[in-house]
Amino acid sequence: MNTPFWGPDFDSLVSTDPEIADVVLGELDRLRGGLQLIASENLASPAVLAALGSTLSNKYAEGYPGRRYYGGCERVDVAEEIGIARARELFGAEHANLQPHSGASANLAAYAAFCEPGDVVLAMDLKQGGHLTHGSPVNLSGRWFEPVAYGVRQDTELIDYDQVRDLALEHRPRMIIAGATAYPRLIDFAAFRAVADEVGAILVVDAAHFIGLVAGKVIPSPVPFADVVTFTTHKVLRGPRGGAILCRAEHAKAIDKAVFPFTQGGPLMHSVAAKAVALKEAATTEFQGYATQVVANAAALARGLEAEGMRVVSGGTDTHLALLDVRPLDVTGAEAERRCGDATITLNKNAIPFDPEPPAVGSGIRVGSPSVTTQGMTEPEMAEIARLVGRAIREPAQAGQVAAAVGRLTAAHPAYPRD
Incomplete structure (x- = not known):
């Protein structure tokens, strides 16, 4: 069997652009010579990197498998279908979308699917562990929507679930976001579900940081409780830099339309394939x-x-x-x-x-x-x-x-x- 041609090899990069080749080698040296303790980073496998550096990067594939706006998508359709099936099986989800370019893109799609500009969104305060896309005034989420922030108790530094409920009852948010970027503890998804049901809100769990631990079956899954789960693929999950969305079947059409054509154009098919590789690795x-x-x-x-x-x-x-x-x-x-x-x-x-x-x-x-x-x-x-x-x-x-x-x-x- 012939070795597949993944794209230009590194020798070609060295001869074509020695300056960028030097940057690539320098980054490899940095990774090998230092300690990487950034919680939102990991070392993707050679198999993931091979998919990222493949000829799939060349293909424009606006739309979804079987419903593309360009011809010639037969092979990339297979890659995306494989990845979707793996995501659904790994996380027990009814629907999956692997096209978001990032976690921020995935969160934007959740807003687009369920909210109108000016709607109230209840999410964790950035100053106490939340993310920019949870309503920061410098982010689209805080400019186009009406953010209400919950936080942690001062005595325990744990999420104040009483405050979450009180704020929800007072402000009646259209959407509640559970999840954080600098919160080291487990999140009580059932408590958030109960509050969301009480006020008629959509519950989105931003699982960007911990979804790999869910895949590895070492912490509870948000999937049974959330309407939508957004996540990144490059943290504990150890895949390529990118985003993904899981949701209940009833929200599948709204989520898919929110990703494309509302917030994104053509997906990055090399990244979608690399996500599929990471999902296979995460199922072991x-x-x-x-x-x-x-x-x-x-x-x-x-x-x-x-x-x-x-x-x-x-x-x-x-x-x-x-x-x-x-x-x-x-x-x-x-x-x-x-x-x-x-x-x-x-x-x-x-x-x-x-x-x-x-x-x-x-x-x-x-x-x-x-x-x-x-x-x-x-x-x-x-x-x-x-x-x-x-x-x-x-x-x-x-x-x-x-x-x-x-x-x-x-x-x-x-x-x-x-x-």
């Missing part, structure tokens, strides 16, 4: 083991960082991420991020609940375990990583020594190991 017992380790590693990392003097927001984590208050170390989140970056540890500054600092500064950091778990690291390595993060923040003059220790750790657990 190996992925379930991976997801289990992701959660264990996040908990171990949080414990280790607490031992380094940081305060763990909400007292712990149930997922792949942890939020740490770094004020006990007498730094801001932005400064902690910079110092860790100098030591080849990549993480992000983050606001914490009731943060006195502006978002661009923040009093916290957010860390995640997906990438380092993909590299084969477990709890002992999480303890070492925590020590290195603590040292990088407390002793910025020792950044070189910390980077050297990071290099030894990643050499033993490399990203994209050389054959």
